[in-house]
Amino acid sequence: xxxxxKNGHVLDPSQGIDGPGDILIEAGIIKEIKTGDALARDExxxxxxxxGASGIRTIDAGxxxxxxxxxxxxxxxxxxxxxYKETIRTGTLAAVKGGFTTVCCMPNTSPVNxxxxxxxxxxxxxxxxxxCTVHPIGAIxxxxxxxxxxxxxxxxxxxxxxxxDDGQPVMNxxxxxxxxxxxxxxxxxxxxxSEDLTLSEGGVMNEGLIAVTLGLRGIPAEAEQVMxxxxxxxxxxxxxxxxxxxxxxxxxxxxxxxxxxxxxxxTAETCPHYFSVTEDAxxxxxxxxxxxxxxxxxxxxxxxKEGLTDGTIDVIATDHxxxxxxxxxxxxxxxxxxxxxxxxALGLSLGLxxxxxxxxxxxxxxxxxxxxRILGLGKGTLTAxxxxxxxxxxxxxxxxxxxxxxxxxxxxxxxxxRVLKGMPVFTICKGKIYEW
Amino acid sequence: xxxxxDLLGIKELTEQEILLILDTAAGFKDIIGxxxxxxxTLRGKTTVNLFFxxxxxxxxxxxLAAKRLSTDVVNFSVPTSSVVKGESLLDTxxxxxALGADxxxxxxxxxxAPHLISxxxxxxxxxxxxxxxxxxxxxxxxAFTIKEKKGKIGGLDIAIxxxxxxxxxxxxxxxxxxxxxxxxxxxxxxxxxPKEIEDLGVGVFHNMEDGIRDADVLMMLxxxxxxxxxxxxxxxxxxSKNWCLTSDRITLVKDNAIVMHPGPMNRGIEIVSEIADxxxxxxxxxxxxxxxxxxxxxYLLAGVKR
Numbered sequence: 128x129x130x131x132x133k134n135g136h137v138l139d140p141s142q143g144i145d146g147p148g149d150i151l152i153e154a155g156i157i158k159e160i161k162t163g164d165a166l167a168r169d170e171x172x173x174x175x176x177x178x179g180a181s182g183i184r185t186i187d188a189g190x191x192x193x194x195x196x197x198x199x200x201x202x203x204x205x206x207x208x209x210x211y212k213e214t215i216r217t218g219t220l221a222a223v224k225g226g227f228t229t230v231c232c233m234p235n236t237s238p239v240n241x242x243x244x245x246x247x248x249x250x251x252x253x254x255x256x257x258x259c260t261v262h263p264i265g266a267i268x269x270x271x272x273x274x275x276x277x278x279x280x281x282x283x284x285x286x287x288x289x290x291x292d293d294g295q296p297v298m299n300x301x302x303x304x305x306x307x308x309x310x311x312x313x314x315x316x317x318x319x320x321s322e323d324l325t326l327s328e329g330g331v332m333n334e335g336l337i338a339v340t341l342g343l344r345g346i347p348a349e350a351e352q353v354m355x356x357x358x359x360x361x362x363x364x365x366x367x368x369x370x371x372x373x374x375x376x377x378x379x380x381x382x383x384x385x386x387x388x389x390x391x392x393x394t395a396e397t398c399p400h401y402f403s404v405t406e407d408a409x410x411x412x413x414x415x416x417x418x419x420x421x422x423x424x425x426x427x428x429x430x431x432k433e434g435l436t437d438g439t440i441d442v443i444a445t446d447h448x449x450x451x452x453x454x455x456x457x458x459x460x461x462x463x464x465x466x467x468x469x470x471x472a473l474g475l476s477l478g479l480x481x482x483x484x485x486x487x488x489x490x491x492x493x494x495x496x497x498x499x500r501i502l503g504l505g506k507g508t509l510t511a512x513x514x515x516x517x518x519x520x521x522x523x524x525x526x527x528x529x530x531x532x533x534x535x536x537x538x539x540x541x542x543x544x545r546v547l548k549g550m551p552v553f554t555i556c557k558g559k560i561y562e563w
Numbered sequence: 564x565x566x567x568x569d570l571l572g573i574k575e576l577t578e579q580e581i582l583l584i585l586d587t588a589a590g591f592k593d594i595i596g597x598x599x600x601x602x603x604t605l606r607g608k609t610t611v612n613l614f615f616x617x618x619x620x621x622x623x624x625x626x627l628a629a630k631r632l633s634t635d636v637v638n639f640s641v642p643t644s645s646v647v648k649g650e651s652l653l654d655t656x657x658x659x660x661a662l663g664a665d666x667x668x669x670x671x672x673x674x675x676a677p678h679l680i681s682x683x684x685x686x687x688x689x690x691x692x693x694x695x696x697x698x699x700x701x702x703x704x705x706a707f708t709i710k711e712k713k714g715k716i717g718g719l720d721i722a723i724x725x726x727x728x729x730x731x732x733x734x735x736x737x738x739x740x741x742x743x744x745x746x747x748x749x750x751x752x753x754x755x756x757p758k759e760i761e762d763l764g765v766g767v768f769h770n771m772e773d774g775i776r777d778a779d780v781l782m783m784l785x786x787x788x789x790x791x792x793x794x795x796x797x798x799x800x801x802x803s804k805n806w807c808l809t810s811d812r813i814t815l816v817k818d819n820a821i822v823m824h825p826g827p828m829n830r831g832i833e834i835v836s837e838i839a840d841x842x843x844x845x846x847x848x849x850x851x852x853x854x855x856x857x858x859x860x861x862y863l864l865a866g867v868k869r
Contacts, residue, residue, distance in 0.1 A: 339757045339759050341674060342731060342734060344695075411678065412675030458652060458675055458679055460673045
């Protein structure tokens with residue numbers, strides 16, 4: 128695959144590039160990136176000679192943004208075991224449609240990815256059928272039961288880049304302590320699904336007046352915050368690498384901010400739905416707005432945005448959680464938690480730039496270099512010599528979200544019908560060019 | 564005229580709609596007091612009672628209401644149905660509709676189950692209790708009973724005592740009585756009253772004596788003993804000591820105050836027999852009025868243009 132992307136605006140926080148530039152890709156590798164003076168000289172030379180290289184596809188990216196492929200460190204690909212919800216093939220196709228060229232899949236499959244054999248299966252399947260790069264996240268404990276540590280070292284050797292019991296918290300504090308201690312030997316982050324199950328106690332939406340008026344059991348913000356505080360204390364105790372998944376409350380942002388001030392080794396992510404929509408979306412018993420942690424209040428939404436602005440929250444991840452329509456057609460309390468997020472994440476996130484909470488550069492950091500740094504991936508960059516994983520974005524294109532047109536099998540989104548601004552027009556990944 | 568083909572909750576009704584139902588029910592109460600209790604109004608229509616939770620009084624009340632309007636009534640019995648074979652709720656109700664149901668009376672343990680099916684069906688859905696959300700016909704029959712006994716609802720001081728958090732009866736009554744202008748007070752232990760509920764325009768009391776003082780109406784709720792296992796209160800004995808309607812406490816209410824209970828009662832736990840069976844009690848009249856109110860609801864829903 129040889130491609131020349133011309134006339135675009137290159138934005139690459141990893142190299143501090145933010146200006147006009149051309150990118151030449153040869154055999155799936157970034158051969159050359161020309162910006163600034165080099166670009167001007169090149170333009171002059173070309174006008175003289177009047178010719179370009181042959182056998183190269185040229186993409187005119189005039190008026191478009193060229194950025195490193197986005198990294199989503201929190202998705203559920205559902206394979207093995209729940210292929211009726213999503214497969215590695217469909218999930219990664221949805222990813223590249225959304226501008227992601229790397230996704231990290233959570234271990235709550237069937238069987239659970241708590242053993243190197245499952246890790247090996249996912250990586251092999253992703254190589255065969257995946258449209259983008261897939262890095263598995265291994266389970267912290269065997270069967271995600273929160274009792275005995277899984278073989279973290281062996282799974283890391285097989286390709287797991289982080290460890291989490293996502294979907295389930297590690298309720299036992301000693302087990303979590305051991306995980307944070309033991310994982311230091313392998314320099315991998317432990318990702319906390321922060322939920323005190325004794326406080327969330329079968330709740331299905333945010334606790335508050337709306338839950339009362341709908342007759343739905345509430346989950347207090349404290350169910351999340353109690354666990355985040357516990358895990359911060361355990362990270363402090365052990366010196367382990369803690370990453371907090373899907374931060375959803377104002378109190379959680381404060382806890383992480385304080386912990387970072389005290390120099391504790393903690394990072395955090397949030398998801399587009401926690402800064403784009405409130406618990407109001409649940410009215411009418413809308414199961415597509417049922418997610419865990421639950422959608423919160425406008426006060427929380429504001430705090431999440433501030434946390435992204437000041438860097439308390441390092442990463443935007445989707446927590447892409449596809450489900451079958453039949454499951455989401457159940458009564459609210461019986462429907463599964465989750466939002467299919469890969470195909471709306473970029474548009475929703477660009478909303479933060481539009482609203483002035485983030486610069487484009489800051490947004491890209493939270494979608495590329497920051498997750499790459501946390502996970503130790505040499506990705507999220509357009510440096511010459513690296514594999515060509517990039518996205519060409521039309522920031523100005525407005526479009527209406529149509530769930531039925533999702534490439535993901537999961538059409539469970541609370542954003543159906545919402546008009547978003549900014550979408551990928553090309554995704555280049557694994558030696559292929561996707562034109563949207 | 565009602566605005567919707569369904570009765571999903573009191574939340575969804577306007578004050579005018581509530582008053583229309585109560586006025587219509589008064590006419591039906593005359594009919595069911597006669598020797599010949601049946602009218603041909605809805606002959607040829609079919610009613611299906613679809614109860615996913617056990618119920619005797621509400622199901623029987625709906626069945627009698629439907630029969631007195633001359634509809635054919637079928638009781639869809641859940642334990643013997645395909646639901647136990649894993650059929651989804653939507654498949655079950657679509658089947659029931661395909662069998663020709665014009666009215667589907669549904670009780671379900673999930674809040675919002677009637678709302679879910681109402682979007683998919685042409686039949687009129689009547690909520691007979693969904694999870695901890697609403698039990699609208701209970702609130703309507705309570706309002707009917709209060710109006711009958713007191714001549715009005717606006718301005719009355721009405722105390723609801725018990726497990727507010729888990730009671731769909733309490734929720735529907737809060738919406739209904741506040742829409743009709745009553746002053747509603749909720750009484751019970753803090754573990755059983757959500758703190759946000761004051762935003763609905765009600766007063767909250769944890770001390771029974773303070774809460775019932777000078778009330779016009781007392782509504783006692785059934786206390787479910789399984790709440791004790793979940794730690795909402797330490798024992799039924801302690802609950803009774805603090806929140807049972809006793810002969811001592813009843814002296815605090817207005818002289819002409821009435822006492823209500825949606826049933827079934829736990830005698831000696833939330834209400835003592837002397838009061839349940841005493842002159843202030845309108846508990847059995849609530850049951851009778853239930854039929855008239857449910858007839859009114861079905862009659863009015865049948866008239867809603869599709």
